[in-house]
Amino acid sequence: MSEAEKMPGEAGTIPFMDRMLEPADAAKWLGISERELAEKRRKKQIPAVVLGERSVRYHPRSIVAFFHKAHV
Numbered sequence: 701m702s703e704a705e706k707m708p709g710e711a712g713t714i715p716f717m718d719r720m721l722e723p724a725d726a727a728k729w730l731g732i733s734e735r736e737l738a739e740k741r742r743k744k745q746i747p748a749v750v751l752g753e754r755s756v757r758y759h760p761r762s763i764v765a766f767f768h769k770a771h772v
Contacts, residue, residue, distance in 0.1 A: 717760045720749065726758035 721729065727737040730746075737758075740746040747762045 717764075720757040720759055723756055723758070726760075726763075729760065730763070 723734050723737055727734045730737065732740075737746065738756075741748045741756065746758070747766050749757045749759065751757060
């Protein structure tokens with residue numbers, strides 16, 4: 701696993717691109733605010749997994765594929 705696949709400061713065994721990210725981590729990775737991330741999710745501009753009324757996760761590979769598909 702390369703260093704680029706790990707979250708900064710994390711030595712976990714799951715590569716970054718295979719983790720489900722919480723909103724704060726996803727927003728940081730994308731370089732946007734959590735509020736902007738939530739708005740993009742509501743507008744279906746960013747894919748997300750809704751796990752309940754208040755629990756949302758983002759998968760990096762799904763986001764990359766979504767943007768790639770949208771810009772091809």
